[in-house]
Amino acid sequence: MAKQTSILTFTGRLGELTGFRRNGKHYFRNRPDGIRHTPNMKRAAQRFGQASRTGAFIRKALGIRGDGGHVNRVTRLLIPSAGVDLNTLIGLQFNKSKRTSSHFSKLPVPGNNGVLRIPAQAFPKGIRHLSIKLIAVRIDLQSRKVIGSNTAEINIDTSQKFEGAELCACVPGTGTLITTLCVNDSAVVIAVEETQAVCRRPVESCYVYDNVPAMPLIVLLE
Structure with a gap:
């Protein structure tokens, strides 16, 4: 590092030199040939790159x-x-300030192959309406392809007595099944399964009690 003593000073690159200012004075130094990456730095960069690409796909x-x-x-x-x-x-919140658990007094229980059971309960005060969506996506992580997806939805008027419900968003095929629960403007990953499922029709209606205002739902049975 050398001090700049001329009337005209500079910052930034100038040929093989790099000018910079520190404590009100100007200096320059030779531009480095390059950054030396250690084996650990290279491995960390590879892990980050692979994680970033996988995350973007998901x-x-x-x-x-x-x-x-x-x-x-x-x-x-x-x-x-x-x-x-x-x-x-599992447990990843898509909106950190609005957790899905805050909408329930008894937490929903995830089952296998895209099944969710919501226990009978009185909901926390201040919640008048719940729009619940269960999203299941089956992927092939190796090829980064989506094999299939399915959703199940229910709308709940919390002023009415709620005796429980079961949602199912089965996705046939083999691969990784990621199930996400969306409640109003919050969402959380509730299950990740390496499963093989066969969902066949005809199907049964989703098990929703009579006093729960809900959209028509379909259960895809294994």
């Missing part, structure tokens, strides 16, 4: 809008496994 497959910070949260959860272990996504 976010697109789910199609859920988050609070913006969910992009970094997804990547951060996937970095340790370089995007291979998707179980780390």
